[in-house]
Amino acid sequence: xxxxxxxxxxxxxxxxxxxxxxxxxxxxxxxxxxxxxxxxxxxxxxxxxxxxxxxxxxxxxxxxxxxxxxxxxxxxxxxxxxxxxxxxxxxxxxxxxxxxxxxxxxxxxxxxxxxxxxxxxxxxxxxxxxxxxxxxxxxxxxxxxxxxxxxxxxxxxxxxxxxxxxxxxxxxxxxxxxxxxxxxxxxxxxxxxxxxxx
Amino acid sequence: xxxxxxxxxxxxxxxxxxxxxxxxxxxxxxxxxxxxxxxxxxxxxxxxxxxxxxxxxxxxxxxxxxxxxxxxxxxxxxxxxxxxxxxxxxxxxxxxxxxxxxxxxxxxxxxxxxxxxxxxxxxxxxxxxxxxxxxxxxxxxxxxxxxxxxxxxxxxxxxxxxxxxxxxxxxxxxxxxxxxxxxxxxxxxxxxxxxxxx
Numbered sequence: 001x002x003x004x005x006x007x008x009x010x011x012x013x014x015x016x017x018x019x020x021x022x023x024x025x026x027x028x029x030x031x032x033x034x035x036x037x038x039x040x041x042x043x044x045x046x047x048x049x050x051x052x053x054x055x056x057x058x059x060x061x062x063x064x065x066x067x068x069x070x071x072x073x074x075x076x077x078x079x080x081x082x083x084x085x086x087x088x089x090x091x092x093x094x095x096x097x098x099x100x101x102x103x104x105x106x107x108x109x110x111x112x113x114x115x116x117x118x119x120x121x122x123x124x125x126x127x128x129x130x131x132x133x134x135x136x137x138x139x140x141x142x143x144x145x146x147x148x149x150x151x152x153x154x155x156x157x158x159x160x161x162x163x164x165x166x167x168x169x170x171x172x173x174x175x176x177x178x179x180x181x182x183x184x185x186x187x188x189x190x191x192x193x194x195x196x197x198x
Numbered sequence: 199x200x201x202x203x204x205x206x207x208x209x210x211x212x213x214x215x216x217x218x219x220x221x222x223x224x225x226x227x228x229x230x231x232x233x234x235x236x237x238x239x240x241x242x243x244x245x246x247x248x249x250x251x252x253x254x255x256x257x258x259x260x261x262x263x264x265x266x267x268x269x270x271x272x273x274x275x276x277x278x279x280x281x282x283x284x285x286x287x288x289x290x291x292x293x294x295x296x297x298x299x300x301x302x303x304x305x306x307x308x309x310x311x312x313x314x315x316x317x318x319x320x321x322x323x324x325x326x327x328x329x330x331x332x333x334x335x336x337x338x339x340x341x342x343x344x345x346x347x348x349x350x351x352x353x354x355x356x357x358x359x360x361x362x363x364x365x366x367x368x369x370x371x372x373x374x375x376x377x378x379x380x381x382x383x384x385x386x387x388x389x390x391x392x393x394x395x396x
Contacts, residue, residue: 162360171323
């Protein structure tokens with residue numbers, strides 16, 4: 001933050017700017033106070049010049065994608081519990097805890113806002129999707145390596161991932177107890193009736 | 199807006215402005231061409247002055263809520279098929295057809311963007327939620343009146359509504375055949391194992 005010789009203004013390092021801008025995005029998503037989420041609003045909140053935000057990230061969407069990638073990678077440790085069911089429960093419990101917090105809901109919102117929406121952006125969207133499904137894919141790969149028979153990605157998306165996203169969007173807390181177990185039981189209980197795993 | 203004497207520029211009526219602005223929102227969501235969705239971007243696309251948008255809607259979020267309410271009310275006829283399963287299938291088939299179109303995905307995106315996200319906005323969010331769940335609630339009420347035993351709203355949210363939202367967000371088309379039936383069967387098949395209907 002400071003150079004060796006004292007200056008009258010404190011200058012932020014690029015990493016400090018990045019941290020302040022990321023925090024401003026999360027804060028604005030959690031507590032917008034009527035403000036639309038825009039680059040100038042983020043810049044003002046972070047105390048940096050908005051031209052430097054455009055220079056560094058190019059667009060609000062790119063900035064949001066950076067926030068999401070950084071925070072979700074920090075917040076997603078994925079211990080191997082030894083079983084498919086255990087791994088899915090770990091994922092679901094972390095998600096249930098997360099959507100109960102304003103910051104967790106803000107991150108889901110940021111994921112959605114960072115998705116490219118154009119008709120031309122199908123490839124880019126698929127890439128975002130793969131990045132967001134990375135933990136789920138790891139769980140599936142470990143299960144397959146153990147000789148378990150994991151449900152296809154799309155079924156996990158529909159039955160386990162989607163409910164957390166929608167609850168985060170609408171601000172509907174999951175039931176206080178048993179919710180991760182309920183979703184995982186539904187998923188694994190009906191796994192045999194869906195299409196064969198790919 | 200227009201005076202009686204002819205003018206050199208064609209002036210739009212308030213309803214024409216509203217239609218042009220709504221279309222501009224949908225177009226920008228479908229095909230942003232790198233532009234962030236902002237009031238000025240919408241105004242430019244609609245060919246109207248951005249100050250009049252701020253005056254009329256106040257914020258991007260309020261504008262999006264207006265678009266969503268208008269379009270979804272137009273697009274959601276809900277015929278009574280005579281059974282809970284039939285009504286849910288009608289809903290799911292319409293949703294499956296919708297998320298396959300760029301405009302349908304854009305509308306889901308608009309629903310999400312129009313949700314107030316602040317920690318203070320819980321009541322407002324709940325109101326949005328009730329408005330979006332209106333069709334589902336009607337289906338439940340009709341079923342109850344017939345003596346059927348519909349699953350609780352939250353279960354329908356988790357198992358039927360959420361998958362469509364998430365597929366719209368990530369641009370993942372539902373399987374070409376049998377998807378509405380699959381979701382409805384999962385929902386009704388497991389209805390007895392969830393918490394008792396409220």
